[in-house]
Amino acid sequence: MPTGVLSSSPESAQPSVPRAAVVGCGDISAQHLAAIGSLAALGAVRLVGVVDPDPRRREAAAEAHHAPGYASVGELLARGGVDVVHLCTPHSEHAPAALEALEAGVHVLTEKPLAHTLADAERLTEAADAAWLASGTQLGVCFQNRYNxxxxxxxxxxxxxxxxxxxxxxxxxxxxxxxxxxxxxxxxxxxxxxxxxxxxxxxxxxxxxxxxxxxxxxxxxxxxxxxxxxxxxxxxxxxxxxxxxxxxxxxxxxxxxxxxxxxxxxxxxxxxxxxxxxxxxxxxxxxxxxxxxxxxAGVLVGERSYWGASHQLLIADFYRCLRARERFWIGAEEGAQTLRLIKDVYARSYAPDMWR
Ligand SMILES: NC(=O)c1ccc[n+]([C@@H]2O[C@H](COP(=O)([O-])OP(=O)(O)OC[C@H]3O[C@@H](n4cnc5c(N)ncnc54)[C@H](O)[C@@H]3O)[C@@H](O)[C@H]2O)c1
Structure with a gap:
């Protein structure tokens, strides 16, 4: 896929089929679950859990995708047996969940934005670099339109x-x-x-x-x-x-x-x-x-016409990088760069206690 700028990772033990969980079972989770389903059919990933504090959403996703449901990322990680989390939560929940997962040596593919504050984005950028260097644990950001x-x-x-x-x-x-x-x-x-x-x-x-x-x-x-x-x-x-x-x-x-x-x-x-x-x-x-x-490629209808075509392509490429132990090319620093521009606009438009 596009211009992978890839370095090879330190050694880390990974099972041959990565075990994935989707965190947040709202609107966008359908795209992640569909992509995981397609990769699972090829034996490239296995869904081992869905997470949502809302019991109705959690149970619906668990039933539809035949995977156990968890009320929090902490509960999922404590249970063990997961290699990758897909973060599909509200923005304020991205950084806490990502930091918890990276700390546990679990790869993170987070929906945009990287975080809801610059302070969280910076913490996450540091943690992602450290996790990569220590154990080859990855953090990717879902800017799927780069794959259109x-x-x-x-x-x-x-x-x-x-x-x-x-x-x-x-x-x-x-x-x-x-x-x-x-x-x-x-x-x-x-x-x-x-x-x-x-x-x-x-x-x-x-x-x-x-x-x-x-x-x-x-x-x-x-x-x-x-x-x-x-x-x-x-x-x-x-x-x-x-x-x-x-x-x-x-x-x-x-x-x-x-x-x-x-x-x-x-x-x-x-x-x-x-x-x-x-x-x-x-x-x-x-x-x-x-x-x-x-x-x-193909005619986009409904939400995909404005979300873009390419969640599936980005997610498949993320798993390819995990298999190859190559660093995924859309990481925390890429996410932080766009966040800095946005927060700079807010700094010129709102009082600091609102946007920070
Ligand atoms: N890449 C894209 O094109 C695209 C499109 C739409 C949404 N998104 C992103 O996806 C994310 C989710 O958006 P959405 O519209 O699906 O939101 P949503 O509100 O429909 O779904 C979020 C879900 O997360 C759950 N949740 C809340 N706190 C949680 C926690 N701590 N742990 C686990 N689950 C938690 C909620 O109960 C809810 O079910 C956002 O980051 C959004 O920006 C990306």
Whole structure:
């Protein structure tokens, strides 16, 4: 898969078929359980538990996937016999669960964001590096859109050099999240549960892609606020940013959950000899007038049309790295980099006691 930057791990004893557990049995867990199911059919992983403090969700997942249910990560780890945890919990629960698992020598694949505060992200980055060095224990972050076929094509084209250097970029995320979306899961609208709103939960994927494709960025300026749902959520539903990437290029970014529909994410990158334009599919405009299109594999419907196609690809690649004892390429530092940008926007928009 894409540009694995991989070093080999210290020796660690692993059973031949890794034993996985899914922590948090809400909306996104279905993607992880489906991917684990596909890999299990190939004998590449075995589901040994599901974890959720909510007995209804826990029991439903346990029954559907024929795996024992646990009320907490602590209970799962105390029972033993697990090699990998998939963290699909509210944001505030990522770091505590990940730290507990790494401490026990259990690999972690966490949903984005890495953590809900910068302090937790830094603790986790240190713990992940230490766990890798000590025992080859891994932490991966679920930025699955890096595996979407048009995005991989963008990265390959930019690295191939035929389009010349990047000169600038622009991105938009124009989505629709009604009050009911927050009412269904109140943590999503709070600083304590989510650590932020639209940027932490939705637009983070596009910010990650911008940095992966154009280079690490610093915030030139940006603001976030609740412009439509201020009576429903504490956190922002809209944000704008100007970024400067490591090569000196500028990008502009606008995102909102206050749009009337879930419009396709747009990501346009201008280069010395052409332009890359992502709207689900990728359109490549070459300087000589040629136009090429790279489609996503399959038609995405429902939630997948905005989550992206590629949970399955990322999860399979994570397990490939575990087997090969190679460090997974989207780790804690990658997660922390995007979190720093987001928190920098909050620092310019809210009092410190709210967003920290
Ligand atoms: N990668 C993507 O495209 C994508 C898409 C949607 C959601 N997500 C991420 O997935 C995560 C979960 O989001 P969701 O929408 O599925 O949330 P959700 O509220 O639907 O599910 C979260 C589940 O975690 C459980 N839970 C709470 N505290 C827990 C704990 N300490 N231990 C174990 N379980 C706990 C809850 O009871 C709930 O069942 C978030 O990090 C979110 O940002 C990622």
């Amino acid at each position: 076929a048009p995005v991989v094509a963008m990265r390959d084209l930019l690295e191939g050099g035929t389009l010349g250097a990047v000169t600038g970029a622009e991105a938009t995320v124009m989505w629709h999240r009604p009050a009911a979306y927050y009412a269904a899961r109140p943590w999503r609208g709070t600083w304590a549960g989510s650590g932020g709103g639209l940027l932490m939960n939705q637009a983070i994927h596009t910010l990650d892609l911008l940095q992966w494709l154009v280079g690490p960025a610093r915030l030139v300026d940006g603001r976030a606020s609740a412009r439509a749902l201020g009576n429903v959520i504490e956190v922002e539903d809209t944000a704008d940013m100007v970024l400067e990437h490591a090569g000196g290029q500028r990008s502009v970014f606008f995102a909102t959950n206050a749009n009337g529909v879930n419009a396709p994410v747009t990501l346009d990158i201008q280069t010395e000899a052409g332009e890359l334009s992502l709207r689900g599919a990728l359109t490549v405009r070459h300087g000589d007038g040629r136009v090429e299109v790279v489609e996503e």
